[in-house]
Amino acid sequence: MEKEEYKKLVKKISPAENKLKNIIVAFLMGGAVALIGEFIVCGLMTIFGLSRVDAGGWLVLIVIFVACLLTALNFFDNWVMRCKCGLIIPTTGFAHSVASSALDYRNDGLITGLGSNFFKLAGSVILYGVISAFILVIVRVIIGG
Amino acid sequence: MASIKFKNVYIKDYYSIVGPIEKESQIKNYDLAMDDYYFKEKTFELAEIKMQQTVIDNLLARHKMQISDFDILIGGDLSNQISITNYNAVNYNIPFLGIYAACATFCESLIVGANLIESNSCQKAMLITSSHNLNAEKQFRYPVEYGAPKPHTATFTSTGAISTMLTKNQGKIKIESATIGRVIELGIKDANNLGAVMAPAAAATLQTHLVEMKRDLNYYDLILTGDLGCIGSNILKEFCATTYNLKLKKYLDAGCELFLKSQDTFSGGSGPACLPLVLYNKILKQKKYRKILIIATGALHSVAMVNQKQSIPAIAHAVSLEVLS
Structure with missing residues (x-):
């Protein structure tokens, strides 16, 4: 059997992923995370009298802490299976990727293990985040003056 | 040979x-x-x-x-x-x-x-x-x-x-014959579909075994593949039928026989332990089969090669067992 023919056979038998359902689930779950975040921001502003910018900073800290804690407690990976990328795209996903790498490699030494693998998954986010920010700033300077 | x-x-x-x-x-x-x-x-x-x-x-x-x-x-x-x-x-x-x-x-x-x-x-x-x-x-x-x-x-x-x-001394199970597999690659690059990667290797080894040993499928009470998973075993059946004109009936896949549906293990089990676990602890304990052909399938998967967009090669080795006691 030729390769192309075999690919067709595999595609015919392998069940297709329900992309629409995954997208809707991810949208709703990501939205839910954002909604909870908004409640926390409002809570911080009313209870502690913080400005919206300061409350946003505290929110990020809280979200990162909770995501790391849930990763260590073995909840997060199971939730991602159910919530799809709704939990991976927000800040929670970044914290989760760093925490899970750290947990995995802590036994391989602080430098050779944890240190060098800490950003194994998150490294791309940082690198391409910085590059796209740089490009966007240039575009803004050119267009916006 | x-x-x-x-x-x-x-x-x-x-x-x-x-x-x-x-x-x-x-x-x-x-x-x-x-x-x-x-x-x-x-x-x-x-x-x-x-x-x-x-x-x-x-x-x-x-x-x-x-x-x-x-x-x-x-x-x-x-x-x-x-x-x-x-x-x-x-x-x-x-x-x-x-x-x-x-x-x-x-x-x-x-x-x-x-x-x-x-x-x-x-x-x-x-x-x-x-x-x-x-x-x-x-x-x-x-x-x-x-x-x-x-x-x-x-x-x-x-x-x-x-x-x-x-x-050398007579024991529970006789190893009657074996077929050494060839490395086969049919262009599948998806490391999340290893059943599809390995199915052609399993089919090729099965065909070689039957031809060289001059046997047909009915000779065996059971053909047990290693870890194609439920989806991979369906691919194997279809592939065998279209390519070699073999209709697999008395056939099970260890990956598909290992876990329960409720265990959320997707297409089924895999790993070198999968086939012997199912063979020793399920198939042989049923005492239903006497002549069993086991075909262990391996995806020769390397993270570096998959990242370099190369397709994944696979191998399958077959061993024919006769249960004596």
């Missing part, structure tokens, strides 16, 4: 340990089960080494034998440089052959061991194979606690270690 006939090689006994999820699965007759993935060790790697050591030691103890009664230790696992098996072999001061064929390791060890015994190079051989879900996840996929959504075609590496005692 890729096929070899054996006159005097027997599996005398075996011993298996299973992981926490396999404990709740379809197999019930294992010898020992772990409550967690650490097995009272500090890391998962050390846990897997201890699993291998436990199954060898307990098998020796059951027969009141010493490791020095054996001429050779043969085995392998999934880890880089088969380090688990190498580090375990330090504990046993006998000649050692480390082998790697991914999830086809079990059949490869049977073939190597059977040949050494058949040629009178040795009298007794100890075979070992193991896999550990979290070691495999860490090495081939993402960090253990990282939650990446997986497609339905993905398989779940089983956790377990199995020791097998091969002898």
